[in-house]
Amino acid sequence: MTEFHSGLVTIVGRPNVGKSTLLNRLIGAKVSITSPRAQTTRHRLLGIKTTDAAQFVYVDTPGLHTAKGNRLGQYMNRAARASLEGVDAVLLVITATGWTEADDTVLQLVAGHPLPVVLVINMVDLLKERTALLPLIEASAKKFAFAEIVPVSARNGDNVDALERAVEKYLPAQPPIYPEDQLTDRSERFLAAEFVREQVFRLFAQEVPYAVAVQVEKFQREKGVLHVAAAIWVEKEGQKPILIGKGGERIKEIGTRARQAMQKAFGGKVHLELWVKVREHWSDDARALQTLGYEGD
Ligand SMILES: Nc1nc2c(ncn2[C@@H]2O[C@H](COP(=O)(O)OP(=O)(O)OP(=O)(O)O)[C@@H](O)[C@H]2O)c(=O)[nH]1
Ligand SMILES: [Mg+2]
Structure with a gap:
């Protein structure tokens, strides 16, 4: 061999x-x-x-x-x-x-x-x-x-x-670094937050995507269904109604698409709950960044 x-x-x-x-x-x-x-x-x-x-x-x-x-x-x-x-x-x-x-x-x-x-x-x-x-x-x-x-x-x-x-050609001769069935170093919980953020980047224009961070607050399997609850953080009060949309239309669309991505990636049924929260200027605030997972790397 x-x-x-x-x-x-x-x-x-x-x-x-x-x-x-x-x-x-x-x-x-x-x-x-x-x-x-x-x-x-x-x-x-x-x-x-x-x-x-x-x-x-x-x-x-x-x-x-x-x-x-x-x-x-x-x-x-x-x-x-x-x-x-x-x-x-x-x-x-x-x-x-x-x-x-x-x-x-x-x-x-x-x-x-x-x-x-x-x-x-x-x-x-x-x-x-x-x-x-x-x-x-x-x-x-x-x-x-x-x-x-x-x-x-x-x-x-x-x-x-x-x-x-x-x-x-550039990989050295050595045994595998990760188990052979592993696809990423990130958790499903991390990916769930990312799949929500992806839809914000795809569905919204101008500054909204850059004002958004997503934090998963619940990630739990119960009777074969994965229950995910996540907060979408924005930087200004005025961005909240944009994300929610008339009669909640926009946030519903984010949710539907993100849920489909999760079901495809994780397998099985997913129940997703989303809401929008405001934290002024989180993207320039060291402590907020830390809480939202932007640290360490
Ligand atoms: N036509 C075409 N579009 C592509 C191709 N590869 C990527 N794209 C599109 O280019 C856009 C950017 O792709 P990403 O993979 O998000 O690019 P990225 O370099 O990771 O971007 P950042 O994470 O923002 O640095 C998306 O709309 C992709 O669908 C390609 O081979 N052909
Ligand atoms: Mg990229």
């Missing part, structure tokens, strides 16, 4: 390039939330895939953005930077539309670490002609000595198997 390989592979990039979609696609399960809005991911999170020959431990990270902003933004950037420590390889994700200044900033950060960097050019499904990739691949190869350059579509799975093969 050939030796088993396992290792950590961190996924970095500017916000909104498809890192979390890629992580879910690589492991074949949904453990990380995604949305068309930048800065959806707030925590570092693992997605684990075990095959007969190897265990891939992928690290999803918040999109790296220019650090001014509030304490939450600083926490997110710290989590992304820390994810470059102690890993075996890096996937730097950009999109097929080409390099931006923000991508260059991420590259500079990554280049400071002695790690193999695989450049992932995502969203190739948006290109009319595959040949349009060639100049981008050439320009990328001039920017940095990438270990590999792999174009993919995280959305439809195109070429993601080739990416896995490319990554496998």
Whole structure:
């Protein structure tokens, strides 16, 4: 038998390039939330895939953005930077539309670490002609000595198997790090909060998603049904009616969609109860951030 390989592979990039979609696609399960809005991911999170020959431990990270902003933004950037420590390889994700200044900033950060960097050019499904990739691949190869350059579509799975093969070369020979049936390091309770936040990011415009944090207050199985109760925290009194909607329509829609995501991820029936609470400026308040789970990473 050939030796088993396992290792950590961190996924970095500017916000909104498809890192979390890629992580879910690589492991074949949904453990990380995604949305068309930048800065959806707030925590570092693992997605684990075990095959007969190897265990891939992928690290999803918040999109790296220019650090001014509030304490939450600083926490997110710290989590992304820390994810470059102690890993075996890096996937730097950009999109097929080409390099931006923000991508260059991420590259500079990554280049400071002695790690193999695989450049992932995502969203190739948006290109009319595959040949349009060639100049981008050439320009990328001039920017940095990438270990590999792999174009993919995280959305439809195109070429993601080739990416896995490319990554496998950089995993050291060692036994699996996690049990082979484990998909993530995060609890179902954590994922439940994230599935609610995902719907807020998908259903609301402008500042509302950035004003929201979700806290699960009950997570209990009774007679085959999982009962989840969660508070949606907002920063201002005025955001509360927006989230609730006329006759409670909007919060009902969040609940229905989040419940479906939970049922799919956890299996079995889920009963979900949601309400909205106000905590002024929680995203810039160190103590509030700690209570809401934004700490440690
Ligand atoms: N067309 C297309 N869209 C994609 C692809 N991959 C991701 N997307 C979309 O791009 C948006 C952002 O995806 P995410 O996976 O949330 O991006 P992210 O890099 O994790 O974003 P942050 O967590 O905010 O940094 C979502 O609307 C995805 O559906 C792809 O291969 N093709
Ligand atoms: Mg993400």
